[in-house]
Amino acid sequence: MFNQQLSGNMWFLVQPSGKQLRLIISDGTAELACRKESPGALKRFLASAETRLFKGRLQLRKDKETVIVVLKGEDVGVIAMEELDKVLI
DSSP: OEEEEOOOTEEEEEEEETTTEEEEEEEEEEEEEEEEEEHHHHHHHHSSOOOOOOOOEEEEETTTEEEEETTEEEEEEEHHHHHHHHHHH
């Protein structure tokens, strides 16, 4: 499992769910947004020239060596691509 603190009291969590991963934005007591995706699709996103992944409440955007976590259209945190890539091994 991967935990990364975002702005304020929000957290970005990555949890296994069968063969997929659950990407969660939480405020510590409740899930604010959740997305399921395969590790392979996330690795392809990190390695590709694409800059956006997902539509809806939880989105991921790439900017150089970071992934920006977006909740309901607002940037709520930044994760190093290297850190996220380690989770996908």
